[in-house]
Amino acid sequence: MRSKIVAGNWKMNNDNKQTKALVKGIRKSIKKLPLNNTRVIVAPTFVNLSTAMKRAKKSTIEVVAQNMHQSKNGAFTGEISAEMLKSIGVKTVILGHSERRSLFGETDAILAEKVNAALENELEIIFCFGEQLADRKSENHFDVVKSQLENGLFHLEAISWNNIVLAYEPVWAIGTGETASPEQAQEMHAFIRKLLQEKYTTAVADTTSILYGGSVKPSNAEEIFSKKDVDGGLIGGASLKVEDFAAIIKAI
Numbered sequence: 001m002r003s004k005i006v007a008g009n010w011k012m013n014n015d016n017k018q019t020k021a022l023v024k025g026i027r028k029s030i031k032k033l034p035l036n037n038t039r040v041i042v043a044p045t046f047v048n049l050s051t052a053m054k055r056a057k058k059s060t061i062e063v064v065a066q067n068m069h070q071s072k073n074g075a076f077t078g079e080i081s082a083e084m085l086k087s088i089g090v091k092t093v094i095l096g097h098s099e100r101r102s103l104f105g106e107t108d109a110i111l112a113e114k115v116n117a118a119l120e121n122e123l124e125i126i127f128c129f130g131e132q133l134a135d136r137k138s139e140n141h142f143d144v145v146k147s148q149l150e151n152g153l154f155h156l157e158a159i160s161w162n163n164i165v166l167a168y169e170p171v172w173a174i175g176t177g178e179t180a181s182p183e184q185a186q187e188m189h190a191f192i193r194k195l196l197q198e199k200y201t202t203a204v205a206d207t208t209s210i211l212y213g214g215s216v217k218p219s220n221a222e223e224i225f226s227k228k229d230v231d232g233g234l235i236g237g238a239s240l241k242v243e244d245f246a247a248i249i250k251a252i
């Protein structure tokens, strides 16, 4: 059975004090929830990873990184490697977020290298992808998503998929307040699952969690999560407020 996941991508938000308060608040608000097969994840900034991990200790909250560099070490000022994340106990990393792709020039080829580096260090990957508004308008969205998956991930062997979570985030829905309709999300998630089945096996398709991201909030979470191929969400803005994030976790 694949896991349900609610993951908060904090992006470049929350200083050290705010990180402590937010983890504490989430911890308190999910304490009594029956989270049987549901993972709760937060992704703070690099500088606050250790703080968040300390605060999340002995709770079910998982603390993950938002990015990493593909090289082991060397002259890459300002970058962080998979080895470094692993050395402080991080187990999962988000890769390929649309902001990394569009603002920081991360290409499919770079992402494939990052994927390999993460897996070599036994890090699980939350791999993000999704089409731009123009792609959807021109009805190219399926082709765009297919090529992002093929170029970033389809070089992997089936066994590596035990460590991959997918996050479909249509760029036009990120931070815009405009959400894909539950039907649009389901349609794309079913398409992705079919690609996995064709490229790999039914087992890979059935066991890979596929999250939806893009303006998920308490008011729309339940309906989106009710779709059969949507296994949870990658949440931006609404993960920064305890009440909203907790309500989204309850929705799942």
Ligand code: 13P
Binding pocket: 009, 097, 169, 173, 174, 175, 176, 177, 213, 214, 215, 216, 234, 235, 236, 237, 238
């Ligand atoms: P919003 O939930 O703010 O639209 O952000 C989504 C996102 O980018 C999560 O990675």
